[in-house]
Each structure stands twice: as C-alpha cells, then as structure tokens.
Amino acid sequence: MKLTGSLLAVGLSVLYGACQVQAAAVFAHFIVGNAPNYNLDTWRRDMQLAQDAHIDAFAMNVATGDASIYNSLALAFDAARLQNFKLFLSFDYLGGSAGPWGKGQVLDLASTYFARGEYLKYNGKPLASTFEGADQAGDWVDIKRQTGCFFLPDWSSRGARGALDLQGGVADGLFAWTAWPWGNRDMDSNTDASYDEALRGQNKPYMMAVSPWFYTNLPGWSKNWLWRGDDLWTDRWNQIIEHQPEFVEIITWNDYGESSHISPLYDNAMGLFNYGKAPFNYAQDMPHDGWRQFLPFLIDTYKGARPAITKEGLTSWYRTSPAAACSDGGTPGNTASQMQLEFSAAQVSQDRVFYSALLASDAQVEVTIGGRTQAGSWKHRPDGGVGVYHGGVEFGGRTGDVVIRVFRGGSTIAQINGRSVSPDNCRNGLTNWNAWVGSAMSSASIPAAAAPGTPAKQPFRWNDGDVPQYCVEGHSSGDGRLDGLCRWSCGLGFCPIHACTCTRQGTSQPSAPGWVNVPATGADGVSDFGLCDFACHHGNCPGDVCRRL
Structure with a gap:
C-alpha cells in the first residue's frame, strides 16, 4: 500500500497521467492562536525561515472565541508586507471555543484582509480555506459573491465527491486533511487518488497535505492519541513529487500541541499545554527544525526543478525513550473519536532511529546508541543516485547517547550527536511520543560542475497556457x-x-x-x-x- 518512489522524480506526469501545468505552490499551516506573544521581529523571523525553506505562504488558521487572533493577524500582515511574504486565511470551524464561524464574522475579516497586497491571490482572487465547516457550506455562496474569493476548503469529513456536491459545487477546489497513515501501516496515497479522480472531472485544483508527525495529549480538549510518523516525512514527499498536486500544505508550521510543527520552539507560545491540561509539555526540548533542512530541495523538485546539491547533509529523528520503558499515558495509536480502530501506541510508533541524507552520490550510514554501533541501510534511494536517501535502524535494546554518521570512503560527510535514548527521558513516568529531530550539513561544498541542476519554475504559474496531455x-x-x-x-x-x-x-x-x-x-x-x-x-x-x- 505504500508509495515508495524516488525523491528525484523530476518532470513526472500527474498520477492520473495528465502532463498539465500545475500551480506548484507550498503553504504551511500556521496556528494563529499560538502566537499572542509574537512581536514584529518574531513574525519576520518565522517568515524568513519559511522563505529560506522555499515555502510560499502561511495558511493562517483562525478559530472563534480567541480575541488574540485579531491583534496577531494585524501584526502578521504588517510583517508580511515588510518581509515580502504571502498569507491567506484558513477558517477553523471546529477548534473555536465559540463554535463555528458565522458568515458575518468571515465577511468582516475578508473586508479587512482580502484586498491587502500581502494576501495570497489565485488568478487575481483572494484564496480562502477552512478546517472543516461543511455544515456552513451555504454561507460561502454569499461570501464568494460578496468577496470574489477563490474557495479551497478542507471538508474531509464528507469525502471528495460529497464535498464537491455541497451547495451546488461552491468549492472551487479541495484540500484533504489527509497527512497521516492509518494505524500500524505506512502512508499511502489512496485518498489523494480519490480526490484527483473527483476533481479532475470538474477541472478543479487539489491541495495535498504533508506532515512529519502527530502526537497529542491534551485531556482538557479530549485529545490523546498518535498517528504513525516514523518514515512519514520522506514517504509523503515522495508521493507529492509523484502526484504533482496543484498545491501542497504542510501541517503544520507551529502546532506544538499536535507535535506536527516544523517551526522553532518558543517558550512564550506554549500556553496550550496549560489550557489543554497536558500531563507535561511534550514539545519542550524536542526541536523539529531539522525537518526544514531539505525542504528547499524537496519543494524545488516538486516545482519541476532538478536542484543542484552544493552541500550534502543529514537529518535524523526518533523518540528518546523505548516504548516499554515508561507508561504509555493511555495514548492509543488511532483514535475512536474519529471512528478508528485503536492500537497500542507501541504497535504504531516504532523504536527506531530514522535518518535522511541529501547526497550527490551513494554513501554509507551508521548509528551508535550507548557506544554500540550498527551499520544502517537505505530504504529509499533516489533515481540516478542524487537526492534524498532514507532509512532507519531499530533501537535493538540499546540505550544511551545517539550518534548518526553518514560517510563515504572513510570520510565523514555529516554527523549528528543526538539526544540520548533513555528511560530517564520519561516525564512524570510517561512516554513522550513526540520526536527529537537533529540535523547537520557537510563542511565541504560540492563544485557546481559536480552538482548540475535546472532551476525550478517560478511559483504560482497558473496561466502558462500549456495544453494538458x-x-x-x-x-x-x-x-x-x-x-x-x-x-x-x-x-x-x-x-x-x-x-x-x-x-x-x-x-x-x-x-x-x-x-x-x-x-x-x-x-x-x-x-x-x-x-x-x-x-x-x-x-x-x-x-x-x-x-x-
């Protein structure tokens, strides 16, 4: 069921065989409610990091009942103007303490932001999205009439065909909140295929979701489960590059409460662990910045480039205690709250060290845990030997300091001295099912002649006029x-x-x-x-x- 194609599949046709020009834009889902303490510099820093990663815009998730979002949005749009960055609104219909968005509330925000230069436009229309809200689909008939927006909702609860049929086809395209695998399986793209099949018949675009991880334990909001991360970040980017959707949305930039973030950790943005009555702060000391390291290569590849590799590098991620070392905290894999069959967390999240390397040619990898070294292998190798390699090794009963090294001909290319794996890393006697992520780049540069590439097409190429095949x-x-x-x-x-x-x-x-x-x-x-x-x-x-x- 797992799609395991190359991360260097450049210029491929759409999964259904249509060689059509795509929008090729990548967004990151930003939880505005986590940013009440951001100042202008913090916003600009996050936007700069997103630009460095070749992300085109933030999808600004806003929920009702949180007065802080209005000041945050004002500051964010000012920062975006200074940073030459784009933003668009994503209305969260399930996460608000005051219930779903009302039509008048949406129109008020639209009147404030849709016309701004920093607001993302699709063919001249302000793009708007949602997290669910299918029951309020009728509101968007009038919202679209009054604002002229391009409407790309996530109505995953209705499925592709059900969502397309709502209110006479009010959705101009669809976003599927389908970024994690089911149970103890690896990620597949069957749901994406169903969206492609439904949308292409109406010539409407698809936004595909990608996420590196998911673990939440916020009993104040009745949330406690995980979905398999493991190889997910690599598998899903493989699928995106093969699928060639019109848009991609990374879930998320900063949702610390669901462990899906790729942003820096900010101590003053962690209030949700108090509000959600978490048993401990499972994002603390668990950085995820390393998951951004290869995004420029991956995003440019998705956009149709063959990016040159001027520096090689290594990223690794893993949990920092064996599953059996601590209590699982009552955390299942899957969740009955979404009508899923539940597994034990240990059946879903594997005791493994995962690693990816951006390489100009094949190399070797080894993982040392507690002074015991094991040769690693590559589960994925890119076509032509140039691109992102991926693999992993089991803890194998080892605990202690972790070192991941990739080398060629006896010379180290990059090495990560990671956080230890130890039962002492439990908090309050509970397993932290979040991942620690580390990264390192080589000190040596690769001559351009040895790392040829072709540039990515510019983002938002929506009117090239190419004839679909x-x-x-x-x-x-x-x-x-x-x-x-x-x-x-x-x-x-x-x-x-x-x-x-x-x-x-x-x-x-x-x-x-x-x-x-x-x-x-x-x-x-x-x-x-x-x-x-x-x-x-x-x-x-x-x-x-x-x-x-």
Missing part, C-alpha cells in the same frame, strides 16, 4: 499481475507511474464508467499504487489482484 494507452511497468488493470486504467487516463507505463497520450480526457462505492486496495502481496481503488470504483474489481475494503 492525458494518458490513453498503457501497460504494466513491471508486475505482470497488474498488466490487465494497467491496460484498462491507463486507457481511462489513470496511469500511476510506479505501476504502469503510459504508451500513448491525447489532449482529450477519456471518459470513465460510472462511479460505484467500492473502495479497494491491492490483495495480499500486491502493491497496486491506487489502481484497485480506481478500478473497483468504476466497476472493474478483479479478485485475484484487488481486495475490497
């Missing part, structure tokens, strides 16, 4: 069991590149048979890359290859 014929690219499905699906425009080879393209989108509600995945031992879900939803569900869900 759709796959109309193809076959299996390897696994013979998938050949029949590839020939059938590629003929309908769905030709996933890691399963099938498109042999002929056309400029007209093929028509698919009628939709039926038959979700599916590959049968045991079959990696289908979304083929079964597509085919079974269109009435072709071979039982020897596909398993209905």
Whole structure:
C-alpha cells in the first residue's frame, strides 16, 4: 500500500497521467492562536525561515472565541508586507471555543484582509480555506459573491465527491486533511487518488497535505492519541513529487500541541499545554527544525526543478525513550473519536532511529546508541543516485547517547550527536511520543560542475497556457499481475507511474464508467499504487489482484 518512489522524480506526469501545468505552490499551516506573544521581529523571523525553506505562504488558521487572533493577524500582515511574504486565511470551524464561524464574522475579516497586497491571490482572487465547516457550506455562496474569493476548503469529513456536491459545487477546489497513515501501516496515497479522480472531472485544483508527525495529549480538549510518523516525512514527499498536486500544505508550521510543527520552539507560545491540561509539555526540548533542512530541495523538485546539491547533509529523528520503558499515558495509536480502530501506541510508533541524507552520490550510514554501533541501510534511494536517501535502524535494546554518521570512503560527510535514548527521558513516568529531530550539513561544498541542476519554475504559474496531455494507452511497468488493470486504467487516463507505463497520450480526457462505492486496495502481496481503488470504483474489481475494503 505504500508509495515508495524516488525523491528525484523530476518532470513526472500527474498520477492520473495528465502532463498539465500545475500551480506548484507550498503553504504551511500556521496556528494563529499560538502566537499572542509574537512581536514584529518574531513574525519576520518565522517568515524568513519559511522563505529560506522555499515555502510560499502561511495558511493562517483562525478559530472563534480567541480575541488574540485579531491583534496577531494585524501584526502578521504588517510583517508580511515588510518581509515580502504571502498569507491567506484558513477558517477553523471546529477548534473555536465559540463554535463555528458565522458568515458575518468571515465577511468582516475578508473586508479587512482580502484586498491587502500581502494576501495570497489565485488568478487575481483572494484564496480562502477552512478546517472543516461543511455544515456552513451555504454561507460561502454569499461570501464568494460578496468577496470574489477563490474557495479551497478542507471538508474531509464528507469525502471528495460529497464535498464537491455541497451547495451546488461552491468549492472551487479541495484540500484533504489527509497527512497521516492509518494505524500500524505506512502512508499511502489512496485518498489523494480519490480526490484527483473527483476533481479532475470538474477541472478543479487539489491541495495535498504533508506532515512529519502527530502526537497529542491534551485531556482538557479530549485529545490523546498518535498517528504513525516514523518514515512519514520522506514517504509523503515522495508521493507529492509523484502526484504533482496543484498545491501542497504542510501541517503544520507551529502546532506544538499536535507535535506536527516544523517551526522553532518558543517558550512564550506554549500556553496550550496549560489550557489543554497536558500531563507535561511534550514539545519542550524536542526541536523539529531539522525537518526544514531539505525542504528547499524537496519543494524545488516538486516545482519541476532538478536542484543542484552544493552541500550534502543529514537529518535524523526518533523518540528518546523505548516504548516499554515508561507508561504509555493511555495514548492509543488511532483514535475512536474519529471512528478508528485503536492500537497500542507501541504497535504504531516504532523504536527506531530514522535518518535522511541529501547526497550527490551513494554513501554509507551508521548509528551508535550507548557506544554500540550498527551499520544502517537505505530504504529509499533516489533515481540516478542524487537526492534524498532514507532509512532507519531499530533501537535493538540499546540505550544511551545517539550518534548518526553518514560517510563515504572513510570520510565523514555529516554527523549528528543526538539526544540520548533513555528511560530517564520519561516525564512524570510517561512516554513522550513526540520526536527529537537533529540535523547537520557537510563542511565541504560540492563544485557546481559536480552538482548540475535546472532551476525550478517560478511559483504560482497558473496561466502558462500549456495544453494538458492525458494518458490513453498503457501497460504494466513491471508486475505482470497488474498488466490487465494497467491496460484498462491507463486507457481511462489513470496511469500511476510506479505501476504502469503510459504508451500513448491525447489532449482529450477519456471518459470513465460510472462511479460505484467500492473502495479497494491491492490483495495480499500486491502493491497496486491506487489502481484497485480506481478500478473497483468504476466497476472493474478483479479478485485475484484487488481486495475490497
């Protein structure tokens, strides 16, 4: 079920086979309610860090019942003007203490910010998003009429087709809050495929979500669960580069309460641990800055570049105590609150040290824990040997100081002297299911001639006028069991590149048979890359290859 393609898959077609020009913009979800103590310099620092990471804008999550957001927004937009950065509003319909947003409240904020130069525009229209709010979809008919905004909501609770049908198709595109895998599985892109299939029929854009981690324990808000992080940051960027969605949103920039942040840690932004009655501050001393280190390479690759690597580097992340060393805090993997089957946390979050390296050529990696060294291996290698490598090793019962080293020919390229793995790292006798993240870059630069690249297209290239190309014929690219499905699906425009080879393209989108509600995945031992879900939803569900869900 896991999509494991290369992180250097440049110039690939859209997963469904359409070689069309994409918006190629990357946003980061910013929780405005965590920033009441920001000053102008703090805002500018965060924006500069986002620009350094090649992030194009912040999606400003705002919830009702928090008066601080109004001052924060005013300061943020002033900082964005000075920083030449873009912002847009994302209305949180579930997180507000005063309930969902009212239409008048939305219009008030729109009148204040939509016309500002720092506000992100899509084809000249101010972009607006949501976190849920499907029950208030009718409000947006009038909001769009009055403001002329481009509306890209997250209505994941309704699914792609249900969301598109709301209020006669009021959504101009869709964002799916689908950034974490289910249970003890690794991340797949089946949900993304369903959104692509639904949206392309209406020529509407898709915003794909990516997140590095998720753990929350805020009983004051009835929140205590985790979803698997582990290899997620690498797997999901693989899927994004292969999928080529119109937009990408990183979840999140600064949600410390859900351990999904990639921003710096600010002591004066941690009030939610008090408000949410957390048993301890599980973000404290657990930096995530290292997850930004390779974003320029990943984002530029997504935008159609073959970025030059002028310096090699290493990023690593892991939990700092073995799962069995402390109480799990009652934290399950998955959550019944979202109607999921729950697992023990230890079944979902693995006792492993994970690492990624940005390399100009293959290299070796080793991990030392408590003075005992283990040779590592690469789970993912980039095409052509240039790009992001990824792997991990088990704790293996070892505790103590952690050192991760990547080297070539006996010479160290980069080394991380990480935080120790120890039962002493428990807080109040509880496991911290958050991740510690470290990073290091090589001291030596790579000559440009040895690291050739082509520049990324400029962001927001929405009007290039390129003619879309759709796959109309193809076959299996390897696994013979998938050949029949590839020939059938590629003929309908769905030709996933890691399963099938498109042999002929056309400029007209093929028509698919009628939709039926038959979700599916590959049968045991079959990696289908979304083929079964597509085919079974269109009435072709071979039982020897596909398993209905």
